[in-house]
Amino acid sequence: xxxxxxxxxxxxxxxxxxxxxxxxxxxxxxxxxxxxxxxxxxxxxxxxxxxxxxxxxxxxxxxxxxxxxxxxxxxxxxxxxxxxxxxxxxxxxxxxxxxxxxxxxxxxxxxxxxxxxxxxxxxxxxxxxxxxxxxxxxxxxxxxxxxxxxxxx
Numbered sequence: 001x002x003x004x005x006x007x008x009x010x011x012x013x014x015x016x017x018x019x020x021x022x023x024x025x026x027x028x029x030x031x032x033x034x035x036x037x038x039x040x041x042x043x044x045x046x047x048x049x050x051x052x053x054x055x056x057x058x059x060x061x062x063x064x065x066x067x068x069x070x071x072x073x074x075x076x077x078x079x080x081x082x083x084x085x086x087x088x089x090x091x092x093x094x095x096x097x098x099x100x101x102x103x104x105x106x107x108x109x110x111x112x113x114x115x116x117x118x119x120x121x122x123x124x125x126x127x128x129x130x131x132x133x134x135x136x137x138x139x140x141x142x143x144x145x146x147x148x149x150x151x152x153x
Contacts, residue, residue, distance in 0.1 A: 006051045007073070009096075010035055010083060014075050016138040017098035024117065024131050024140075027108065032078030033146045034099040037085050038092045039064070048085045056083070060151060063087055082148055097139035099128075105144045112142075 013035050021030065039045035049065055052058075056067030064086045073080040077100075086092060102108040109129050112118050117133040121141075128143035 001047045001051050003051060003054050006048065006055060009037060010073060010080070011075075013037060013096035013098060013138065014073075014077075014080065016095060016136075017100075017140050018075075018077060020131055020133065020136050020138050021100060021140045024115070024133075025112065027102070030077065030100040030102060030142075032075055032080060032098060033101045033143075033148050035080060035083045035096060036064075036098065037083065037096045038094055039085055039088050040093070041088055045085060045088055052083075052085055063089075066147075066151075082151065092139075094139055095137045097141060099141045099143055099147060101146045102142050105142070108142060109144075 014032065017035070018032075037048060039048055045064070052065070052067050055071070056069045058065045059068045059082070060066035062084065064084055066082055066084045068082050069080065086096075109120070112129060113120060117131050119130050119132050121128050121130060126143065126145055128141045130142070131140040
């Protein structure tokens with residue numbers, strides 16, 4: 001794995017999560033906030049982290065290191081500033097996941113909560129709605145608070 005391949009992997013995840021989102025959600029203008037690459041072994045995790053240190057600065061730890069990109073990646077649905085490498089987890093065989101910012105979370109949640117493949121996750125002081133279609137290689141989330149805003153990026 002080198003820098004170019006890592007950036008291509010991030011771009012692949014952006015395309016994949018956008019396709020899944022577009023199949024399930026009809027709102028326009030949802031902004032990409034955050035991407036996670038799922039590592040499937042300790043060796044892959046260590047390689048991804050090492051290369052990530054070349055393109056970003058480690059700023060946080062959340063089931064793996066979170067990096068702020070040295071050069072942001074611009075996509076048609078947002079500017080990616082942060083990404084994470086998730087530690088291997090047998091519950092995450094997918095390629096990756098991503099968060100999208102919704103402008104009226106409560107309205108969005110009430111509209112999609114009972115739709116097929118949508119799951120509500122709740123934690124201490126936060127929640128998010130997710131698309132968990134296990135036939136897909138990507139998971140998609142819509143948090144009530146965007147991670148990049150919590151980090152003040």
